[in-house]
Amino acid sequence: MASETQVVNHKPEAGVSPSDTMVINIGPQHPATHGVLRVRLELDGERVVRAEPVIGYLHTGFEKSAETMTYQQCNTLTDRLDYLAPMTNNLAYVLAVEKLMGIEVPKRAQYIRVMFAELTRIASHLVWLGTHLMDMGAMSPFFYMLREREVILDLIEAASGVRMNPSYFRVGGIAYDLPEGFMNKLGDFLKDFPRWMKMYRNLFEDNPLISERLKGINVLSQEGCLAHSVTGPMLRGSGLALDLRRSAPYSSYEEFEFEVPTRSEGDSFARLWVRVDEMYQSAKILEQCLDKITPQGVYMTSDGKVALPPRDQIYGDMEALIHQFKLVTAGFPVPAGEVYQGVEGPRGEMGFYLVCDGGPRPYRWRARTPSFYNLQTLPVMCEDGLVADVIVAIGSVDIVLGDVDK
């Protein structure tokens, strides 16, 4: 595109004359960019002189749309931000609204939320691991990992009715109770999980092609991470054990035992192992969920101002019918105020900043999405490296373009 070179007024580095460098685009349609990311690379031979991510191809204007929707409807937008981990987005959002309204969520619902947040974390990390290895040329792990991810999606489908974009968490609790036999299915999953993980690890652990490929490249220091607002596994791969589930617990995470895997090297290899170790910790949390979640019990707050009335009441009770109608059509008002709530998503701190004016729709609905911030470090990681390492760096950030572009 002729206009492209005019828009980005790049300056060649000192010592490199413009004729020595070549500008190429990776993406936006490229299998290794995990979506519609474009990276504008300036190359001197195989050395990267400049790397500039160009984003916005998936911009959907969620923040504007949210201002026209009721608080409960906005929940469906959160699914579509980071579409590999919809449940943690749901969680951040409903916690933010609940914090502002002062709603107490029943313990059982809190545990169920933790359970699904951890299931999505494993599912999201499985997709990441598969695609990351595929970027490096290992084709088969991807198929295995998508197969196992499907088991988690089946669990999500059993509870919420859909595989992706479930909007299962609601302000005040969760949408429906767990179906019969759900915990047994979860138990089966947890029995199989270590066996699968062993198989995956056989594919890449002690594999010199993987470790030599990843060690020492795309290094980010801890200071560099903090300066670039990086959170999540990337920050923990650089030695800082910041995990909101531990340091600022929400939704009863303080009652669960788990470790926060940390590595100090800050390279792509460290980030790989932080995420793999995290999957084991998520499984450990899920084991505890098996004991904590009772088969029967309340799953929604009793506050009739946000919770829909029970189904049997709607057919016999006029008041309940009116409540149902009003809650679904007009929504519930949220007191005026401002709130920020962050949770530990699979990619880092997923946060929502809401400005409410007392009406049934948010005045300002801001999603602090981790991939957007983490992707900023791509130039830092890639510049002066080799062009082949750019692909590894993109995989190592673990981007979801829905999360980046909003």
Next chain:
Amino acid sequence: MSHDPSGITERLKAKFAGIAERTASQDQPTFYVPCQHALAILTYLKDDEGFSLLLDVTGVDYFPAQPRFEVVYHLFQPLTVIRLRVKVKLGEGEAVPSVVGLWPGANWPERETYDLFGIVFDGHPQLTRIYLPDDWEGHPLRKDYPTTGRRAD
């Protein structure tokens, strides 16, 4: 519940003039700082108070109130998990100093705020649109930008 357990409010007010604390309807310590001192105050918060992580930069449009914009910074101390919200009020056509020099991570969110609100960040290295095409007209997150149709007028 104490709103500000670490006493940042007192230290800030002693050091800088024109700081207004807002306690009503806020879930974390929140300050309005004057635009001309914003950079100095944020530098102090980063270097002396240990807010090494800038979580978010965004804007809010209070049209038709004057001044209509607020730029909102969410700061975070990773070790103590203390959060802070700093706000700068801004009229249309005014500029707020960029904090990219303090936190390089402010680069994209400031571009995003420029793109979607039209708020100018003084001293930003590359203040261009980030999501929308370069020839896009208007700033969608402004309250007078319609959600349907092409243009308001």
